[in-house]
Amino acid sequence: MNKIVKQVRRVILRFFRKEKLRPQFNKYNGYSKPLYNKWIRTSQYLTVRDGTKLAFDLFRPVKNGKVVIDPLPVIWTHYRYHRADVQAGRLKKFFAKHSWSKIFIKYITFIENNTKLNTQLDKRGWLKRLIAHGYIICVVDVRGGGASYGTSEFPFSPSETRDAYDITEWFAAQSWSNGCIGMFGMSYMGITQYMAASTLPPHLKAIFPEMALFDLYDFVYPGGIFRHKFAEVWGDELEQLDKNQPAAPVDQDHDYSMLMKALEEHKANRNIFEFFDSLSFRDSTDQISDIQIYTDCSPSGYLEEIKQSNIPIYHLAGWYDAWCRDALILFNNLNNPQKIVIGPWSHLNTDGLDFACEHLRWYDYWLKGIDNKVMEEAPIYYYVMGAAKGEEWRAAWQWPIPNVKEKRYYFHEKHNETVNSVNDGLLSSEFPMTNEGQDHYRVDYTTTSGTTTRWANVYGGAFQYPNLKFNDEKALTYTTNLLSLDTEVTGHPIVHLWITSTHPDGDFFVYLEEIDDQGNSCYVTEGVLRASHRSISNPLFNNLGIPYHRSFAEDIINLPDNPVELIFDLHPISYIFRKGNRIRVAITCADQDNTLTPKVSPPPIISLYRNANYPSGIILPIAEENQD
Template identity: 45%
Template sequence: DGWLNVLLLLMFAYGGFEAALIPMGEAKDPRRDAPFALLVGLGAVAVAYVLVQVTVLATLTDPAANDRPLAASARMMMGESGAVLMTVAAMLSVYGWTSGGMLNIPRLTMAMADRGDLPKVLGRIHPRYHTPYVSIVGVAVAIFLLSLQGSLLQNISLATVSRMITYGLVCATVLTFRRWDLSRPGAVGEARFRAPAGQTLAILGIVVSLVLVVRMNLREVVSLGAVVTVAAIHWAVVRGHAGRAAAAIVLLIGMAAPALAQQRVSEPGRYEGWSAPQYDGWQRTAQYLTMDDGVRIAIDVIRPTRGGALHGDPLPVVWTHSRYHRASMVDGRLTTILDWSPSIRRLLQHGYIVAAADTRGGGASFGTQQAFFMPRESRDAFEITEWLASQPWSDGRIGMFGRSYLGITQYFAASEKPPHLKAIFPEMAVFDFYEFIYPGGIYRLDFMTKWQQLTSQLDRSARFDWGRRQLGPAAPMDGDSGSAWLAAAIAEHGGSGDIQGYFASVPFRNSFNATLGAQLHLERSPSSRLGEIQASGVAVYHLAGWFDMFPRDATLWFRNLTNPQKLIIGPWYHGQTNGFDLGAEQHRWFDYWLKGVDNGIMREPPVHYFVMTTGQEAAGGDDSPDGIWAASATWPPRATAARWFFGGGASGSVGSANDGVLARTAPVTAAADRYVIDFSTTTGTANRWTNGYGGGLGYPDMTTNEAKALTWTSAPLNADLTVVGHPIARVWVTANAPDTDVFVYLSEVDAAGRSHYVTEGALRASRRTSHAAPYQTFGLPWRRHFPEDVRPLAGEAVELAIDLHPTARVFPRGSRIRVTVAGADRDNTFSPMLVTEPTLTVHRSPARPSGIELPVAASPQP
């Protein structure tokens, strides 16, 4: 397939040498001069092209990945001035080619108009310049429209197919026309001009044309068919053959109907008509790769089969670097990455190889894990990528996929800049580990404890139930020694250490863990590799969910990388992408970057996000909210900050400690709301945080939790209110303790009084000092969290600026907006009780106006 596509492009590149036949009527000996001119012209072009290709291949390591290979090659040989010279030369060449076409083609349309084959208007001559100006303008408009409706490669393919159809027809007519006796109309005799092997060459030309024409895709078939049919209708009409015109119209409808029924679709979550499944099965092999430090890494390679036979041509490879077993034995049955990530099966069917490797110290790999994301692990990813690219069954174009840990490893792999890694598809992956493990300086105890339990079980190759799925024991390598090797690898895992203990010992961003000899937050956060990832040039598709742990992280990745990239955020928890065809989107992405299919994915707005119109829990735990997908060129989309203030009075909507009112007007008198912190306050054990380690999902009615805290609730809205972006709470507080944790929740209260969780943020009051961030943060507050930044409370009121995780939510007409402030989240974080009866006071006065800023956007459109 690849060779045929290349031949199709070469036909365009070499097209034009046949123009040597045009002046043959003026040659002294056309029989001798015509073949000579054709062969010399073609030979000269071939020599020039070969020299150019050899030069480019000798100077560039990966010319196919460069959109200006000639300029890049000239830069390598002659410096920047050479690149400029080559660029100017290319522009002049294009100008000359275009100018020549604009001189020649309108003459053809003018001549056809004079003969009555085209509308007479195309034959008009300009009274002053004596040029067919209507034809010139018409041809220019046609060329412009063609350039708009397809890429350069698509139009080259269409032009070449048109040329091959013409060439094939000419070859077919030669077999008959060369025998006609023009002096006697209708008579056929011996050929008047004999060329050596002329009949054989004509037949060969027909065969070659047919082979290349079958490379037409649906778009080209429709375009050419429509043009030919419309031309036939026009010819039949102008020649007075009404019956033939009617037949041509029927033919056009017959061609268009199936074409329209099978038209190609490429849009987020939909990918149809671009290719058909080529394979119906797969073959898995499991083996060890030895890294350059001697550690053996377990890897599965899954290659597609058709009718039981392995693929023949080398194919692109997509792989994942897993902490959670590349393959397991579940009740004696083998489960692989295809069971863990079923969307990837689609790639196998469409001509991709899939691979999965255990990280060192995990699964069947040897070595140990020291906390997580060791620098050595990233180096392993580099070596695995390049090994995959070097295999005879691989075409050298490598991509990566995976979620959570398997998403984070992709960013680290890209930071190592493996030459053959072209594109990654990280799903729900962290940006800054400190902000996740210590949000606002508050330790996320539950997650770290449960994740420690999970990984320690997996490292011992013990069974672990992850939600509805089972992990472990790890599957051994192929061969009789596989079980023995697995036992030896598991024995090494015993030195992996206490992950929860490691991170509990580093409460500050720059804390140093003596056991590991590392500043874990600064060295193990993928955000520390921003520069390296950008330098890699790897294309990145970030996927996140509004109810996942990392929606803010995904937006920060998108904001801070300059790589080719896309961002999608759906109404999902960590284990979900329901209501969206993830396999189709991965297929679109990797087809573009690994197979060169111009399916339009990079011409779409780079941000695709779901605007929710119902609470997640309203439809049940596994269902997504109702809503609308929207697109934007930027994140966040254009929005207006709307300030809502904490006020007094009683909203009458909840029995909380104060039941305050959320108002659009600022307070005019000084007041405050005070409550004794209830440490049983919790968002529960089925939420965005617990689902990250395989726990439940689906927030309950938040009213019970809110009744233990301070709340401010708006009056029922008189119109829909769409919030898209990052809400920021600004809360003035005092406390009777030297420190206090503050949790802020945004919820929607429906007409029945049920409170639907929307988003949240948190901050330890002593960590309130903001600093300039080392990366872009959309203007959100950022804290350094060094020991010297701690400012204990001393009785005075202080303002806490707390950004909440981003959201896209419509608060419908008749619903209420509620903001809740609590002092604990018992089941998810650790908040110490520093005094016997800790009291939190929230101030609301003209000088200290507590409230929340909501990014209000235009109503979403379908």
């Protein structure tokens, strides 16, 4: 009887998803006609309130050989990495004449010999479709970057955020603008949209942030552990872009004198690695600016202002991006008109997504007043990895989704011979029956999730997790028996570790993996925590029931001699573990290619407890139709 009930429920749920909630995601029904097939680019400076000149590119549609003069909606992005790249022998000769470095000249030579002027329309071709549908596109170099004047103090500084307000209102006041301004962009350019919204610009009518963070601290110091590789690589990239590689000059800068002055001012930009390395707690204060960076320069510090703006927001995220959890927290804390889409994507990979379509649907509704029903659709649209073809995309009205039940799995001693790890333990829903039981682990600082992770992808690296079996062999592992059903995990896994250590602190990396019949280990998701940051606090926002580690300096507690519990989340996921495969939890104490764990000699020995008194394990959010 139970099987029949489950089958009926499954049919009802699938019907409900398909017939009642399915939005017109990634389909454009032609409410706005493509009237223009050409455009013109111009480039100039605008001046913000403190007198700083910011360079921007302006792309306007052309009809019958003439620039369209009718006022149109303007969509802009606050760009960090050069709004346009340079080319021209004249520029090379000019810099050579003024004794610039050899590396600078080599760069100019490379540009001249290999490329043309490269604008954002070249890099993001879908923007051309927006122009065709009657939108003006603007790309603005941030202060201290590209051809803009000024100094970049640090990411998302108060001065940079004030610029966003001034830029928005300047565009709204131009004769070619209809006063309806939108924003677009991913990563840094996604975060700047939330920061712009926090300033309440009257003419900012809609934003579309992609792959953007909510909490700067939780990214730079996840669980209190320094993501040094990101700070190092990204910092070097910005150093080169701001000081050693020229952006394209604006049209009026015929002798490059304005670009030269801008580059001189860039020399005062702060070193990103040194900046973040000096700010290891959430309440750390920057000694130069006297600002608490993780509060004053992060969307997490401006929730109330963003809500007050009531600016419509279309969040776009990927399950393998660094900031999927951030997008879901933002969605659950804002009451603005909003949508969220989460695909099977990493930071730099959004295969299968028609960007022009989704942006047009959003901007048509909010900037042109076209009633395309976009706000009548379910606000959440997410991809289930491993689902049957045609059933991967699901719609929902709330998050966490309602048809999910938390199921707790515990760590056990029993060996199931699935991997030659330190302990090869069992993962089971059965509660431990003994009052004793623990596994000992000597920290191995060579463990790593690889160099092509979601974290590397954020700073431009490749994305492709390796077979984690080889990392698991250096880890503590707990693996289920063969699954009797396909098992869908959708939500936020939570891990509970009872531990002691021979050292007063330690880093803990937990991986959720799927094991196939050949013993290969596929990465699903992960979470991290430094033991001294284990104190749990009440956040000032809805944290979706996820344990919140405030990580203030005063919260840091060394490990005692007796067992303590570490409770932390893994990044959210929607993933089906296949029948006949296994679920594994792997635990290490280092991820050498992605985070900085201080090395201790001799390496500490960790004891992980798995008994009735200290029941270590993991809680998985499992779709009810997949429950045993």
